[in-house]
Amino acid sequence: MFDPRSLIDVVLVLVVVLLMAPFFGRYLGRVFTDRPAFGDRFWNPIEHQLFRLIGTNPRHSMRFKEYTLALLVTSAAIVLWIFALMVFQSSLPWNPNGIPGMSWDLALHTASSFTTNTDFTHFVAESQLSLGGAILGLQIALFLSAGTGLAVVVAFIRGFTRQDGTLGNFYVDLVRAVTRVLLPMAILGALVLVAMGLPQTFTSSVTAYPMTGGVQTIYLGPVASWTSIEMLGTNGGGWYAANAANQLANPTVLSMLFQTGLMLLIPFSLPFMFGQMVRKPNEANPYIATILIVFLVALGLFMYFQYIGNPALGALPGVTISGNYPIGQQSLGTLPETSFFQVSSIYANVGAQEMALGSITPGAQMVSFFGMFTQSTPGGVGTGFGVLLVFSLVAVFIGGLMVGRTPEYLGKRVGKDQMRWSAFLLISHPAVILVPVVVVFLAGLSIPALGAVRPNLQVNAHQFSILLYEFTSEGANNGSAMGPILDNTMFFNLAGAAVMLVGRFFPMIAMLAIGSLFSREEPIPASTGTLQTNSFTFTLYLTMLLIIVSGLLFLPVIALGPLSQVGG
């Protein structure tokens, strides 16, 4: 039976996040503008030294091309560093479990995956990742990929506040994102997780001798510090292959709720940061409302589908299902709690998993897909809000044309150049997902990967969902996976790396380009015909636009996959 009391803690966590978000968002807004912020006295001298080491003048404000170049060069350096560590991890020190080096294609996939905030893993961490490779390689990407996400969205937003064509200094933004936001919060979060019982040690494994015989390896490591930034930076690559379903990384319901809060905090704060940066705090309202509407409806639907269970299973004589649908799920957590964790993880593009997504009910799978199609409710750190802002520009543009006015937003004209980039951005998303799916079928690769049957390469709806999920998750930089699929192959590693890199950096470049176009414009005064964006009407309009555009782009493939399974 469903116990309504189990909803209380979910609501509590949401309320706490929503109460903290405005304050935290305002702090972020101050950190990324030139206004005094909490901690200036402590951080300014440290950052001054860091900027000197990095060799940048913090007063130097970059234009579009230079900002993009700095972003890409820095990301390339992270990719190369991780790639080298992964390939050579067998010969590098700090490999107590004697892990072999990765093949070059798997190493490239892994490096791209963590640098793009995706954290989709084609390896099993327990047997294919060394301790040194994890913390010296992948863990730095957990920080830096979240930092680049924040940097890009603040540069995008600066377009509305400047007229000199500049976007800010990438290195300053990245350093501040780490020093003033991610690192202090990750330390606090990790302390709480340590107190909640997560392992935190440099011992990588312990051999146990269970009473029923055999040998069991208990894999350990600095799990608390890893998990904290994994959730906070919406990364989602777990210390363990089973991610949050391995109870070492998630020992109690309390730790599950806390990790959910960590995932949501920054994404829910970004609309308020935006309001602070453009000096119109109320402009945060339509965004936070849109995010909440879509997120809560998704959570409700996910819970509903998991509650009604799996019709295809039919009657199992002598068996009762009580509470949570258990197949592919851990016993820890009630239906609302596990659903809240999983929906937050997918909708905030974290990708951490508390359940086997391939085993949950088809309806819940469909809800999961939709979160990655919108990418923006609330989406990952930085990029999620950036995409939402692009949706909003499209809404403003269409709305302006409908009433026959020059479309404008926050005093800046929304012209055809901005719309061209916005359209590119929105269309690139289905393109990076659907093209590789088609290639897999045309090239006959569905046979080894999914067990498709010759001669028609026939796959069933579930196998199609698995393949679609692979590329959707990579294209949205989500990182959750639906199995089983044999994806540690040359094709899936290289295609996956390409999908993740394009799915990450093309939208980022588009955001910077749009920001740069705005940044070159003189503000125009508001008139009576200006579309009121801080209104109930605009919120509904934006929500509907988001749902319809995301839905239309993907409806055909959803019909082939999970939709055809709903109802058995």
Add this chain to the structure above:
Amino acid sequence: MSGALGPPARSSEPASPSRGASASPADAPQRMRSHVRAAVVIVVLAVVVVGLGYPALLTGVADLISPGTAGGSLLHATNGTVVGSSLVGQNFSRPYLFWDRPSTNDYSTTLGYETPPGPTDPALRALLNETIAYMKQYGNLTVNASIPLVLVSPSYSGFDPYLTPEAVLVQVPRVANATGESIASVTAFVNSYITPPLFGFIGPAYVNVVNLDYALVAWTGVGP
């Protein structure tokens, strides 16, 4: 309105060295070489600070505040041997132990996770029916009791240490029979291992089967 949207106010504070963005010598773009240098320095700094320093700091603190759980919640036998972790399930398929959930990976921690068949895959029904049949034949469960689905269904990790109280209590007759204890005393023993929802509403009631079974063997003396 335009006032609010002007360039960011830079005069609201006495400019500290790292703030402000419009000094004239800073207008020239950095060269490619200086971008490469910056990227390399960022990676090196990140390796030292967030790669090494951050987990080292936390490990130091964890050793002070919670050495037991920070070390992996390990369970030791009386002679000091590590027998497992409270947070990692094991194969307990013996008549005198409470069984945990089935695992298609044989509870392997090295394989990391398992992928149960999809919701509409006929293999799922077959797998469940097989486990249910085994449970009915060898489980020696409470007569006429319904089997909770969680007891016969695979988890995601493949080594779920937790179970619902009903799924443990339904196994009491078998354990009582195999250990020679009375049903009432085994039931009371299980009841003492049920963790109720925190504050009455956070989480379900659950039993840690690993802790339960190791305590059970110590209590009954019936073991391997």
